[in-house]
Amino acid sequence: KNEVEQSPQNLTAQEGEFITINCSYSVGISALHWLQQHPGGGIVSLFMLSSGKKKHGRLIATINIQEKHSSLHITASHPRDSAVYICAVNFAKVNRDDKIIFGKGTRLHILP
Amino acid sequence: NAGVTQTPKFQVLKTGQSMTLQCAQDMNHNSMYWYRQDPGMGLRLIYYSASEGTTDKGEVPNGYNVSRLNKREFSLRLESAAPSQTSVYFCASSRRVIWTHENTGELFFGEGSRLTVL
Numbered sequence: 049k050n051e052v053e054q055s056p057q058n059l060t061a062q063e064g065e066f067i068t069i070n071c072s073y074s075v076g077i078s079a080l081h082w083l084q085q086h087p088g089g090g091i092v093s094l095f096m097l098s099s100g101k102k103k104h105g106r107l108i109a110t111i112n113i114q115e116k117h118s119s120l121h122i123t124a125s126h127p128r129d130s131a132v133y134i135c136a137v138n139f140a141k142v143n144r145d146d147k148i149i150f151g152k153g154t155r156l157h158i159l160p
Numbered sequence: 161n162a163g164v165t166q167t168p169k170f171q172v173l174k175t176g177q178s179m180t181l182q183c184a185q186d187m188n189h190n191s192m193y194w195y196r197q198d199p200g201m202g203l204r205l206i207y208y209s210a211s212e213g214t215t216d217k218g219e220v221p222n223g224y225n226v227s228r229l230n231k232r233e234f235s236l237r238l239e240s241a242a243p244s245q246t247s248v249y250f251c252a253s254s255r256r257v258i259w260t261h262e263n264t265g266e267l268f269f270g271e272g273s274r275l276t277v278l
Contacts, residue, residue, distance in 0.1 A: 052202070079265055089248060091269040134202070138265065148193070148267070150202035 054135050054151035062159050067122040069154045071135030074116065082109050082120045083134040085153070091134070094120070127158045162186050166251045166270035173241045173277045181236040181273050183251030189268070191254045192234035193218075194226060196247040197272075203250065209234055241277045249273045 051074045061067055071080070082094040095102050095109040097118075102109050106125075111118040122129055135151040166183045173179055185192065190211050195203040195218075205218025207226040215226050223245060225237045234253075238245055251270040 081267055083267065083269075089272045089274075091250065091252075091272075093266050093268065096266045136203070136267070148205065150195075150204075152200070152202040 052135055052137055052149050052151040054133075054154050056154060057152070058155045058157075060157045060159065061125055063126060065125050065158075067125050067129070067156065067158075069120045069133050069135075069156070071118045071120070071151055072116060073118075073137050073139075073149075075139060077116075077137045077139055079138040080111055080118050081134075081136040081138075081148070082118075083136060085132040085134060087131070094133075122156075125158045127160050130156055130158050132156070164251055164253055164268050164270040166249075166273055168273060169271065170274050171276070173238075173275065175242060175277060177241050177277075178237065178239050179241065179275075180238075181249055181251070181275075182233070183235065183270060184233045185253040185268065186232065187253065187255075187268065188231065189253040189255050190231070191265075192228065193252045193254075194224075194234065194236045195250045195252065196220065196245075197250060198247050206236065206249075238275075241275075243277045245275065246277045247275060249275060 053072045055070045079098045081096050083091050084094050085091045097111050106123045108121040132153040132155050134153045136148050138148050164185045193208045194206040197203050204220050206224050209215045209228040212231045227235050250272050252267050254265045254267050
């Protein structure tokens with residue numbers, strides 16, 4: 049069964065701390081997404097990656113294909129980073145990469 | 161730059177009533193998706209459409225029908241609503257992901273539709 053597991057489920061940290069959210073998946077994938085959902089519900093794509101590392105501002109996403117694991121890091125965290133972070137994967141099927149499976153999300157709360 | 165637009169944003173139905181959620185994207189994307197989001201669970205795929213004229217079932221298709229009217233529009237219909245269908249529904253779109261190419265499959269979401277079935 050194709051599964052996506054995120055950890056931790058909930059994370060509370062002080063402003064300025066370095067944050068790491070983890071995502072593990074069960075079988076081969078063609079792409080992995082990190083998404084952000086703020087209170088109020090809107091979902092925004094942060095990264096899509098299939099290898100290596102990507103950086104955007106204070107956000108860094110890495111993926112290790114051999115270990116079937118990805119991490120999302122937030123440097124110098126700020127209260128406005130408080131949101132639910134969701135990992136999602138395209139499980140590779142021959143010529144059919146359209147099914148995307150989502151993790152349950154990590155609820156991040158940054159205290160001022 | 162509308163992106164993905166879904167309507168309505170809120171709807172209250174009585175058990176047995178029918179309704180259609182509308183979704184449109186203006187990014188010329190091939191793939192479109194309907195998800196539901198329930199407390200304590202990840203987004204679950206109801207139906208998806210890889211291209212105009214094709215639709216496929218996702219994880220939780222029972223009680224729903226879809227129609228890919230054209231490349232822009234992908235609607236979700238509840239023929240006879242049940243309280244178990246109370247949820248927040250999200251439409252999303254992406255260019256078709258080709259596994260050797262990065263940056264072709266970023267997901268774009270609508271703002272969500274909160275549906276309550278009494």
